[in-house]
Amino acid sequence: MPVFKLCLIIFKRKAKQIAIYFGVFIMVSILFASAGTPNEQIGFSQSKTRIAIFAQESTPLVDGLKEALSDIAVFMDIEDSDEAIQDALYFREISYVIRVPEGFSDSFMAGEEPLITKTTLGDASSSIYVNIKIEQYFNLARLYLNLIPEIDQITLKNFVLEDISKETNVSMAGLEVASSEGAMKFYFNYLAYTFMFVAIMGVSTIMLVFNDIKIKRRNSCSPISSKDTVIQIFMAVTVFSFFSWIVLVSMSLYFGRHEIRHENTLYFILNSFIFMLCISSLSFLIGNLVKGREAISGAANIITLGACFISGVFVPQEIMSEKVLNIASFFPTYWYVKGNGLISSMTNLNIFKIGPLSNAMLIQIGFALAFFVLAMVIGKRNRLASEE
Incomplete structure (x- = not known):
């Protein structure tokens, strides 16, 4: 798998640059989340x-x-x-x-x-x-x-x-529900902000190398088919996204460690894993569309901030207007945040109670497949254009 190994080498050489992205956006996320972490007590206390x-x-x-x-x-x-x-x-x-x-x-x-x-x-x-x-x-x-x-x-x-x-x-009838609506949900929501930016910037940096017209023409003469090349690139993208996801999930679990024993924690992790696959496909699609480093930064900022602002990462979905939420539903971030909200509002989760949550996860999987197929189509079109 020479293309896969080459991608890993490129990731390694870009490790410092990617680490800077990680550091900056993780610090920003920690500041945002720390400033807004709910500190509500369970029950009611009368103030005089x-x-x-x-x-x-x-x-x-x-x-x-x-x-x-x-x-x-x-x-x-x-x-x-x-x-x-x-x-x-x-x-x-x-x-x-x-x-x-x-x-x-x-x-x-x-x-x-x-x-x-x-x-x-x-x-x-x-x-x-x-x-x-x-x-x-x-x-x-x-x-x-x-x-x-x-x-x-x-x-x-x-x-x-x-x-x-x-x-x-x-x-309090909803005691278990209230215990799960604290830091765990909050930090997993903010995971979307950091992960989207890091994934788009990291993956697009790799795609810039392979989208160079000279390298494209050289690869077209290699014994490796274009289909195998694309699959190996996507595998490398997924591996990079997976390790980025592990880092961010570990941080979310650390900051929400007081609630880590709750059974909902496993569903938070599962929902974020599906979101990781979806954003990997989105990053792969954007990597096939962008043409320069400035375009990568612009796309990463616009897509990340736009999706997070209207999908409920920074502002709770409960206080957003219906029109905004209808627009946000065209972004996978909306369904990821909605899934976190469903997880935090349910107790004693079992197969009979996770219907809405399953729908949110399935929609994210649908987005992932759609992004991947669209990336394959655009990638093929670009390869044909470079061969002309």
């Missing part, structure tokens, strides 16, 4: 909201409201003036202001619906939970008041606070 409360009366009902809010809020000492309150809201010292008017408790106990003045930051989502807590407190108080009209404020307060303090244990 900084609020100011101004009550013009001190009654058991109002004191009960303060006690109910103490679980979700931190009471800030702010001067009771419009200017001080506005400054505190502007500088985010507080995000919620409550003002209880005089006579509120008597009106409430009389069955009326007195109003509490509330001032919030428009973009503060935490105020929603404070609103819910206030409504919960007074709704329960109103319910007790309707059932027991003669109840006093102290008893009413105690009943309401006792009910509010009760908690319900919640078990």
Whole structure:
């Protein structure tokens, strides 16, 4: 297999150049991935909201409201003036202001619906939970008041606070799913960015040598058929892609080592292996199309960045528009990222649950075959043109 050995020699001579590509793009990928790695905890943790409360009366009902809010809020000492309150809201010292008017408790106990003045930051989502807590407190108080009209404020307060303090244990149904949606999926998605660029640059560099018009004519006079030559070149391309894939997968497994024992890890590796075969064919196709080193760099940047941006490598597919995703579906990168998303969202994977994942992998294989056939056709056309 002289052509195959020659390709390996060329790869060896270009090792330093390829290593630079590896180093630069691996560092860029690590920076991107480290900056955006999800650090979400499993479950829910309530954060306290900084609020100011101004009550013009001190009654058991109002004191009960303060006690109910103490679980979700931190009471800030702010001067009771419009200017001080506005400054505190502007500088985010507080995000919620409550003002209880005089006579509120008597009106409430009389069955009326007195109003509490509330001032919030428009973009503060935490105020929603404070609103819910206030409504919960007074709704329960109103319910007790309707059932027991003669109840006093102290008893009413105690009943309401006792009910509010009760908690319900919640078990997270998607615990295993959440554990698999961390670094492993994230780094395997970013593998596509580095691998595509390195594969296209490395393979195209080899193809430039064989696409030289003088070498083409010399090879046409050799005893090795053009079909064998192309097959041996593609074998060398696949070997180069395979070793590049091993390096990048090893890095992804290292950065996601806390999740490596999860059964989904094997499917991440399988999906990336299929993607490797697909990009090998794409690189082989591009190598048959480009005519110069500048064209290689341009093609590598445009195809890699374009495909990664619209396919979900940099921006999650879940927040992208349907039109963009429809366009992205014409790229194998989209199906690779989609496959990673399916893997991370499923637990206890078996033959009955991987239908959508199998479709994503089969589509990538289809892309690989299409790229290879197209590369063979273009390569043959180029060989015929060089013989004329």
